[in-house]
Amino acid sequence: MDDYTWRIKMHQRRRRVRRERFAVLMLVVLSICGAIWYFGLYARTPEYAAKKLEQALEEKDIETFRKYAALELVLSDAYDDLTVDLFHNDTSLTPQAKSLFEKFYVLIKPQLVGATEDVICKRVSGGMWVMPEGGDMLKGRQLGIDYEEFLERSLLRSTRIKSLGEVTKENGSASIILEVLEENSHTPFTLELGMEKNDEGDWQVVSIKNYRTYLETVSPRIHQEVTEYVQATAGIVAKYNEILQSKQWDATYMSYSATGQLTKEQRTGLANYLENSVIPIVKKRQEELNQIPVPRGAMYLSNLRKESTDLSIRVWQHYVHGLRDDNIAEFNTAESLLKQMLATEQRIEDIIHRAAVSKAIPNMP
Incomplete structure (x- = not known):
């Protein structure tokens, strides 16, 4: 090999090495950018939270479920909607009687919300609906109500999730569309879940915006x-x-x-x-x-x-x-x-x- 040919080959080799190094550098940069986007941006989006909730339900991951679903907030609002629906169609009650019942349900709200949160968590983690047992105040009618019947009227156990729809954002909040089927009446319905950011910057489901409409649609049927x-x-x-x-x-x-x-x-x-x-x-x-x-x-x-x-x-x-x-x-x-x-x-x-x-x-x- 003459000197000229050797110099040409060395030059080509150096160019190839530079290209390879540049490619490796670009991969590293892209990986870093991807990680920054995923953990710093995408992981702080409502779409990410919705996806994690879906995975948590599939994998029975209660910790992740609780991270992205603020159950206490969701159930507090849902409880108010449900207790209104309990008496909405009851023609046998006078306005005064309805008022007394509503005040009674306000008094026992902490116990019912707490019990329902526990029931949901056991369902997510174990796949079974487990009712209060032993000396629990909600076993039987110790609080003056039938918790089994209360839960049945909430439609919680008879609602089957069909699919998760689009996520929309507006004015610092977000909504998820959730397609469900109420199995007792075989009624399809579109629920709208409200989302907000928590103090850590994670998006959480905080409400079911049209839960009362869902109750008013299904219960009469x-x-x-x-x-x-x-x-x-x-x-x-x-x-x-x-x-x-x-x-x-x-x-x-x-x-x-x-x-x-x-x-x-x-x-x-x-x-x-x-x-x-x-x-x-x-x-x-x-x-x-x-x-x-x-x-x-x-x-x-x-x-x-x-x-x-x-x-x-x-x-x-x-x-x-x-x-x-x-x-x-x-x-x-x-x-x-x-x-x-x-x-x-x-x-x-x-x-x-x-x-x-x-x-x-x-x-x-």
Whole structure:
């Protein structure tokens, strides 16, 4: 290789090395710029917060979910909307009565909001709706309300997220479009989530802007379908209520004792009567109810009736075992199940009453 050729090749090599170094430098610069954009700019946008919320729900990441959803703020506003809706269509209440109820719900707001926040967090992290348990004040009706029914009326458990829509920004705030389906009434709806920046500069969902409109759209449809279902099953319910009332009188007569203690023959006779005459009637009643078509909006009521029937049968079965074996543990179990059954029956009555006193609405497509 002559000297000229060698110099040409060296020059080309130096140019190639410079180009490679420049390319590497550009990659580094672009990476740094990308990181600055992602962590310094994009990560501080409502679009990023919306994406992280979506991922948190998919991955059951409760910490990330709580970071980008200000649950206490969301639930506080939603609670106010819900408590207004609770009495909005109730024609049986006077203005004074409505005012008293509204004041009562203001008093118990901290407990209900806190409990609902806990229920939502357990749902996000574990995938299950877990109701208050143990000595929780909201178990049963210790606060004077049925929290299970309160949660059902919020539509929280029956709302399924279909898709996350566009994010819009205006005057320092933002909104996310959320397409949902209310599964009880099979009603599609577009929710608008309000977003604000927190003190750390992260965007958070702070409200459901049209939650009350959502309630006012769905609740009347559910009331209407509940009313239709109640009317369709009224004959069955009335017939078996009369039969079971007669059976109860017979059982009361059979269990009469001047001393307050049943003889062995009485216990055996009463056990046989309950097993052969009462339990089959309870089962037959449910079988006939199962033959009635259930509108989507009345599915919760229908399921409660099935639950009540199951509890009733179990009550009588344990009572029968207690009579035959003179076993106090069986009687205690029957009593515990009876309390659950009565709570379920009360919930059923509340739903039927609410549908009955709600304002009539026009036929909907």
